[in-house]
Amino acid sequence: MTLYIGRETSKLWKRICAETTAEISLLAENWRYILAGLIFQYIHGLAARGVHYLHRPGPTLQDVGFYLLPELGQDKAYISETVFTFVFLSFVLWTFHPFIFKTKKIYTVLVWCRVLAFLVGSQFLRIITFYSTQLPGPNYHCREGSKLARLPHPQSVFEVLLINFPRGAIYGCGDLIFSSHMIFTLVFVLTYQKYGTKRFVKQVAWLIAVIQSFLIVASRKHYTVDVVVAWYTVNLVVFFIDKKLPELPDRTSGLSPLLLPMSVKDKDGRNKEENHKLLNGNSVDSSDWRLRTPVNGKILEDGNNPHDNAMNGA
Structure with missing residues (x-):
């Protein structure tokens, strides 16, 4: 038994080392895209904090979701965040599963390049929309009488640049149309829908996305329009950006990463027909x-x- 465990541990360690080497090679080629996507996450957070300075609390707007869904209340508002955290962590762990499991279809770096492209496209449109019109926030801390509804004028530039994450993101106001939580949720679900292998997990993922939509409205974090707009906007953004990006290589073909087209630029000078023959083992x-x-x-x-x-x- 001890010998068996030792062998499996050795195999796992070799697999992790081999995978790390391959991913580092891919990261060396694509680090600019990863860095640009991460920088834009900061810009998005900076924009959300900036609109909080412009937010003015007021009467909650008439909303069909508020009539149909009972209000969870402040004591149960954590349910929505818990579901979102589960979706976020589950997706992150899935993108790193090639380091552990033998059945691997994706490369982690290439998947995150794609995910960040989807996020940037969706968040860019989101910044435009919530700066166009500032709505009175329906969340509890954004209502009239709350000290967090308005941010005092910043005393320095550094106060604006330091977005106070995660408190600044959780207690933000004014960045409503459309929901950032739904952007991340839908991008993750759509990515797994295309590159995941478990049909049951895909079905559960879509169900969780629907439940997340209802929980966001029930917890009064967003108006119904914020969730509805996110559903069709994110799907359209992913659809069009996915058409423009080069397709990811399928690792189930069993080919070495060096033989796969990792980017639009073909370093070996092979044309598309030759790459097609390589992928088919010819x-x-x-x-x-x-x-x-x-x-x-x-x-x-x-x-x-x-x-x-x-x-x-x-």
């Missing part, structure tokens, strides 16, 4: 490109006919 050796002519049921190379050779004295 040889693309230049020696196989010679013209072959069938003669009497046999394949002759370069179109050389034995009768012609005999006539030429060969």
Whole structure:
């Protein structure tokens, strides 16, 4: 038993080392995209804090979701955040599963490049919309009488640049249309829908996304319109950006990462047809490109006919 555990531990360690080497190589090629996506996450947080300075509390707007869904109350508002945290952590762990499990279909770095592209596209549109019109926040800390409903004027630039994460994100006001929680949830679910392998998990993920939508409205963190707009906007953003990005290599083909097209730029100078042959396990050796002519049921190379050779004295 001890010997078996030792062998499995050794295999797992070798797998982690091999995976780390491959991911570091990919990170060296794509670090600019990862860095740009992370920087934009800060910019998005900075924009959300900035609109909080412009927020003015007022009467809660008429909302069909508020009529249909009972209010959870401040003591149960944590339920929505708990579900979102579960979705977030589950997705992050799934993107790193190739380091542990043998059945691996994705490369972690390439998946996060794609996810960050989806997030940036959606968050860019979100910044435009919530700066266009500031609505009175329906959340408890954004209502009239709350000390957090209005932010005092900043005393310095550093006070604005330090977005006070995560408290600043949790107790923000004014960044309503459309829901940031739904952006992350839908991007994660759509990504797993395309690259995940478990059908049951996909179905559960969509169910959780729907439940998350209702919980956001029931906890009065957003108006119903914020959730509705997120559903079709994020899906459209993912659809169009996904069309523009190069497709991820499928690791189930069993090919080495060096033979797979990791980006639009093909370092080996192979054309698309050659890459297609590589992905299908066919040889693309230049020696196989010679013209072959069938003669009497046999394949002759370069179109050389034995009768012609005999006539030429060969």
